[in-house]
Amino acid sequence: MAIDIPEDLISLERSAVAEQRKAMAAPYTEEAWASWREAAAAFQAAVTAHAEAAGVSRYELEMAVKRAVLHPEPY
Secondary structure (H helix, E strand, O other): OOOOOOHHHHHHHHHHHHHHHHHHHOOOOHHHHHHHHHHHHHHHHHHHHHHOOOOOHHHHHHHHHHEEEEEOEEE
């Protein structure tokens, strides 16, 4: 069964990935990583809420979103 992935989850994960890349490009500081932690927490909360509302596996939903963001299928 394919999991329907809402666009808002895709956007949240893309934001988290972008913030992580920014943080990794600079020397480590708490401030540099704060934006990534906030973006990642927002993504995790949204995945949990959507999985509960849709009655799907939270793990499978998260992995489907990450696959879609990190390994998109070619057109």
